[in-house]
Amino acid sequence: MSDDNQVSDEGNETFISHLIELRDRIIRAGASVIVIFFGLVYWAPDIFRLLSRPLTRNLPAGGKMIVTDVTGSFFVPMKVTMMVAFVIALPFVLYQAWAFIAPGLYKHEKKLVMPLVVSSYVLFLLGMVFAYFLVFPTIFHFMAHYNAPLGAQMNTDIDNYVSFVLTMFLAFGVTFEVPVVLVVLVRMGFVSIAKLKQMRPYAVVGAFIVAAVVTPPDMLSMMMLAVPLCLLYEFGIIAARLWAKNRPAEDADEADEAEESAS
Template identity: 55%
Template sequence: MTDTAAGEETFISHLIELRDRLVKSSIGIALICTVLMLWPGPAAIYDYIARPMIASLPVGSKMIATGVIAPFLVPMKVTLVIAFILALPWVFYQLWAFIAPGLYTHEKKLVLPLVLSSSLLFMGGVAFCYFFVFGRVFKFIGEFAPSSIAVTPDIENYLDFVMSMCLAFGATFEVPVVVVILVRMGVVSVAKLKEVRPYAIVGAFVIAAIVTPPDVVSQLALALPMCLLFELGILIAPVFVKHTQAPEETA
């Protein structure tokens, strides 16, 4: 067998492995989605997601659905997104299992903790957004709205807003993981990160101003955790580097 044929066979085997991992990830998401469909059900899930908004509206007010199939489609979308978030550990595990054969032993020590921490941090960001940020943001908006306006949000617009905010918070909570990876790969040193700390703080507030509504509460709620998580990444990066060094690096 020639080198070209061997390379093509290896490439095809990698594609097959990737396909199998994607299928397994999809099956995991589908199973969790099926369970959520049966209990508590899409309607109950959406009612729970809508609680922060409903709590900020006048007593007896509800959201509206302007689309014909929106009352059916929107709860289904919410259920699918929740299923994906709950299945993140399984999805990240499949990703780790795909790349693990090509890693050295000391590199595998780094990947598995990062997979677990990435899942927990993303879920933590989503939970922080839902339990801490939404209630304050919606209350601020409701109090700011003039009395001549009837605040009746559309469920599709509400879903888009909630998903974008949860995605933004989930992604920004991955800052420690990004810092650890950059330090371990040698792209930047811990000392350099400490030097650019003021620029990182400014960048956190700029990102918060872009991805959040134009109110101080939500911007601070995103920028401050980003700064704290950046500091956390600086603290734990040396620990990860120390425990994931190759034997020759340690020597």
């Protein structure tokens, strides 16, 4: 009976220690974002102007950005700066998450996690860059010229603009994660490379449906998301095939680790 109580106490202590470690890592991740935010807050107006450049450069003569909320001119740049701080701190945030789960992973799984984390971060940034430099100027140029025949002047509220931009950043950043998702699905055995090739027509249709839902209602914007999605799907198949070539060695490592833990 005492042995059972001792095992129970050890289990409770382990659970509490994990909660404490999780709390500490969340605090470190949050602190990193806050520290970077306070380091950038002085340049918040400049950061907002940089974010709004794709729109301001395409506004027609007389068009401008407006503030419809009393506190909007203060809080909107702060919101943008916080977003930038989070993106900059994201590698450290992901490291804290990886460090928390790493002790429970096999050696070959640890080797897989870091490339996936790095590639996810890079692809997310590429999605944001693609939206900022290619998609936003195209959309705003189209909308500005579309409003002209209607006799409507394009004066955009800064809060609505930031909400639109953040939504598009998130949409393009997430959709650019397609290769990582495919590699993980193949790695977990949920789908084979042959099945991915068979699903190619459905993936193309799905890409256009997602683009139609996410982007504004014009054909050019939809194509600018749908085409990269199709290309990323093909890239994901190639990446999964390259990983499959290294699968036998990883399976051998997994078998060795299982034998060591059993012994």
